[in-house]
Amino acid sequence: MTTPPPPISEPDPSALVCPGDKVGPCAVCQRKTHKYGPGGSPLCQWCAAPVLEKWGPGVRHTSTRT
Structure with a gap:
């Protein structure tokens, strides 16, 4: 059984370790999080978990920059 996420008023832990900008x-959910943080995701860790579970380990970011 997983623990429920904290209230929306509490930021994602990634927001506490990145610069304010x-x-x-x-x-x-509009919770404060690291914008385009780990993996380029604009989701907090609680909203990203079910999405990543559906994607599986084979999905990777492909850079389009040269």
Whole structure:
């Protein structure tokens, strides 16, 4: 059994360790999180978990920059 996420008023832990100009709202719940943080995701860790579970380990970011 997993623990429920904290209230929306509490930021994602990633927001606590990144510079203030890199903090923004989660695209789903609007919780403060690291904008385009680990993996380029605009989701907090609680909103990202079910999405990543559906994607599986084979999905990777492909850079389009040269």
